[in-house]
Every structure is written in C-alpha cells, then in structure tokens.
Amino acid sequence: MKFAAVDVRQAASAADLVYEALRKAIIEGKIAVGDNLRQEEIAQMFNTSRIPVREALSRLEQHGLITTQRYKGAVVAGLSIGEIDEIFEFRALIEAEVMRLAVPNLDRATLDKARGYCDAFDRETDPHRWGEINRQFHTTLYEASGRAYYLQNVQSSLDRIDRYLRAQLTFTNGVPRAGREHEAILAACEKGDADLASRLTRDHILDAGRSLMTFLRDQRG
Amino acid sequence: MKFAAVDVRQAASAADLVYEALRKAIIEGKIAVGDNLRQEEIAQMFNTSRIPVREALSRLEQHGLITTQRYKGAVVAGLSIGEIDEIFEFRALIEAEVMRLAVPNLDRATLDKARGYCDAFDRETDPHRWGEINRQFHTTLYEASGRAYYLQNVQSSLDRIDRYLRAQLTFTNGVPRAGREHEAILAACEKGDADLASRLTRDHILDAGRSLMTFLRDQRG
DNA sequence: TATAGAAAAATTGGATCCAATATACAATAT
DNA sequence: ATATTGTATATTGGATCCAATTTTTCTATA
Numbered sequence A, B: 001m002k003f004a005a006v007d008v009r010q011a012a013s014a015a016d017l018v019y020e021a022l023r024k025a026i027i028e029g030k031i032a033v034g035d036n037l038r039q040e041e042i043a044q045m046f047n048t049s050r051i052p053v054r055e056a057l058s059r060l061e062q063h064g065l066i067t068t069q070r071y072k073g074a075v076v077a078g079l080s081i082g083e084i085d086e087i088f089e090f091r092a093l094i095e096a097e098v099m100r101l102a103v104p105n106l107d108r109a110t111l112d113k114a115r116g117y118c119d120a121f122d123r124e125t126d127p128h129r130w131g132e133i134n135r136q137f138h139t140t141l142y143e144a145s146g147r148a149y150y151l152q153n154v155q156s157s158l159d160r161i162d163r164y165l166r167a168q169l170t171f172t173n174g175v176p177r178a179g180r181e182h183e184a185i186l187a188a189c190e191k192g193d194a195d196l197a198s199r200l201t202r203d204h205i206l207d208a209g210r211s212l213m214t215f216l217r218d219q220r221g
Numbered sequence C: 001t002a003t004a005g006a007a008a009a010a011t012t013g014g015a016t017c018c019a020a021t022a023t024a025c026a027a028t029a030t
Numbered sequence D: 001a002t003a004t005t006g007t008a009t010a011t012t013g014g015a016t017c018c019a020a021t022t023t024t025t026c027t028a029t030a
Helices: A014-027 A039-045 A050-062 A081-105 A108-123 A127-143 A148-171 A175-191 A194-220 B014-027 B039-045 B050-062 B081-105 B108-123 B127-143 B148-171 B175-191 B194-220
Strands: A066-069 A073-076 B066-069 B073-076
Touching (some): A014 A050, A014 A148, A050 A066, A081 B148, A148 A194, A148 B081, B039 B050, B108 B127
C-alpha cells in the first residue's frame, strides 16, 4: 500500500489558542498591568464559550502572568521593582550556566543562525521587534546546551519580565549597548571559550537589569 | 466605628482543592506514573463536576506533573533518567545560590527551627515522612534569602522529582548520609560561612542525584 | 447635597447537557 | 485462527444554564 504521509499533530484546543494569544499579548505589553480580563469578552473575541477561557486564565495564573480573585476576576500581574530585580538576578544565574553548557556543543550552523539574529537586532528600527529578536538570539545559543528544563525556566523567567525588558531597550536607548554585548558573547562562542561566554552573558543580563532599575526608579519615583 | 477583625482569606475554589490534592498525590507517588486521571472519577471523589477538575488538570500540566492528549485524557508524567539528572543539576545550581544568599540573613530562631527538622529527620523511621522533613529543613533555611521567585522555582523543581528523591532516600539507604550532610550544612550556617554552606548544598544535591542515577540505572536496566 | 441602604446589573463559579473523538468489542471475511 | 470492519460504549471538549458573589445604580433620607 502506498500513500502520502500526513501530519497528524494534535489540533490545538480552544483553551490552547486562547492561552497562547493571551500570553503573547501580556508579555508584549499589549494589555496593560492591572487591566481586567473579562471572561465573556475574551470568549467573544475567540468565538467560543467561557469554559476554554477559564482554562486559559487558570494556566496563565500558574505562570504568574495574571492574578485572580474569586468572584472578582483576573488582572494582568504587575511586578514590584524588587521582584523585577530578583528575576534578573535569577536569569543571570541560569542563563550564564546554560550558556556555559552550550558552548562545547555549538556547531557552524547554530553560530551562523545566531549571527543572523545578532545582525538583525542591530539593523532593526521597530522597537516592537527588538524584544523578539533579542530573545531568539539568546535562545538559539542556549538550545545547544541540550538542557530542556533549563530552557523552560529561561522562557518562563523571560515571560515574566519581557514587557519591562522591552521598555528598557526602547526607553533607555539600551539597544546599541545590547548589540555590542551580543557581539562579544558571539565572539566568545566562536572561540569556544565557555567561561568567557558565560561571564559575558551574566554581565549582559545584570547590565540590562541595572539599567532598567534606574529607569523604573526614575519613572515610578 | 468599631468592629472585630475578620479573617478575609479567600475561600478556596473547588479547582484549588482538586489541584492541591492531586499535586500532593502525584509528588508523593500515591498515583503511579502513567496512571490515567479520569475526569469523571476525580469529580466524584471530590463531589463536584468535571469543570473544576479540568481546570486543575490544566494547571498540573503547566507544571509538568501530568501530560494530556486531546480526547485521550491525562496521565501522570514520568521522567527519563536524563530528565531527572538535568533537574538535579538545575536544583544544585539554584539551591546553592539561594543558600549563599540566605546565610547572611539567618537568625537564631530560623537556625533553631532548621535544627529541629534536622534532628527530626534523623529520628524519623517512617519512609513516607523523610521526603517531607527533608524538604522543610532546606526550605526553612532558603526562606531567609528573601528570594520569593527563587523559592518558587525550588519548589517547582522539587515537585517534579520528589517521588524519585523519596525512592532514593528509601531504597538506597540515603538517609544516614543525607543526615550527615544536613549537619554539615547547618554547621556552616551557624558559622555564617556562606560559601561553604553553598558548596555543601550543591554537593548534597549532586550526591543525591548520583546515588539516584545508579539506583535507577540498576532498576530500569 | 451627600450618604446609607436597597434593588438591579454584571461577573464569576459550577452543573448539566450535547458534540467530537477514542476505545472496546462483536461480527464478518479471508 | 487472524485480520478487518462496523457498532456500541466510554471519555473528553465545549456550550448553555443556574447559583453565588460582587459591582453598580437608584432611591430615600438627613
């Protein structure tokens, strides 16, 4: 018997679609901190009932992206300056380590791909794209570590502070500096110097964190 | 105006109760890996409908404790040896760091509390209690770090491998060794030696991981 | 006018019902 | 006997309905 192979990946459930869409909207800052997420309103936007919406909200809460109160509903979760600071500290720790683990496994194709994102980041002028490209640059390198669990935690941490990171890049003119630091990290990777790449990654994240802290303290008073 | 203070903590929703109960059952190994979690069955156990059950399952999946397939249902998630190894490696990294951050903040009361758990761990003969006391000993010290986000991640990582950790303590006679290592960690904390406490914590976790690896490789072939 | 309280509306939590899909099983053909 | 196909059953995904609670609006009163 002959037949064409067919992709039988699971179709996404309504809850999956709603979850992904809301997650994206929240981490990109499309929905402001404190905004209410009305179940009925969201359900109508997706042409579905409130049941899948509630499942999606339940998942978002587990990831700390929203907070809910019984009978009162869900609001986009904001972070205090202290909480943001702590997440940057955490990211510096685990991303430095995952970078160290990745370097020995980096091959030509991966380095070229990272180079592509690195250049794209420098060329990009649309502020909304910086966050996304920045994330892809780092993720591309990290993936070589083969550490799926680390990667999950990196993504999860990034989700929590992504909107703030975008603000840092956009409003503190952090892009040129981040671009230079990306170059240095990539150079260390090319040399196969895991310790250096790890240290530079750590500093890169802590720099962004410090820059963001002064920006936020300025802004919030 | 005078009025009596009232405790206004949110009553837990049905989904909260189901989630917590299932989480506990899974991490303690009360439900075996691969076991099906039937929505109707669980709903009846809690005298509720399937709606809160589905929310609870959705949350559990986000934490990696179960895996679900559309129209097929949920099963308790197992971990490959490689995945377990990676989580131990991750724990060693972040718990060593959170221990280092905790030491400068440790006060007499916290140290005494940790001492209590340390002694209780050594005295305990019921294998089912070891995991719980072990967790409390570490958590008590970590909390002094004041790092809520780190703590969340520690708990989440522990949840994933708790059942295996219990097996390691129980079946590899890991309790005496863990007890000695707890003593050493506590001594370093008493001395205020953050670097030493951090290093010992790291070794403590990596030791348990290695011991578990050989046990599992033996067992699984 | 301002305010306390009651009624109304809005919103969430949960139960029941129906549709979509998967699994188990029996009937049939080879 | 074994494989295959059709059918019944079980299970999950989602829609609709009702109950519990909160929020808003209205009204009476000082």
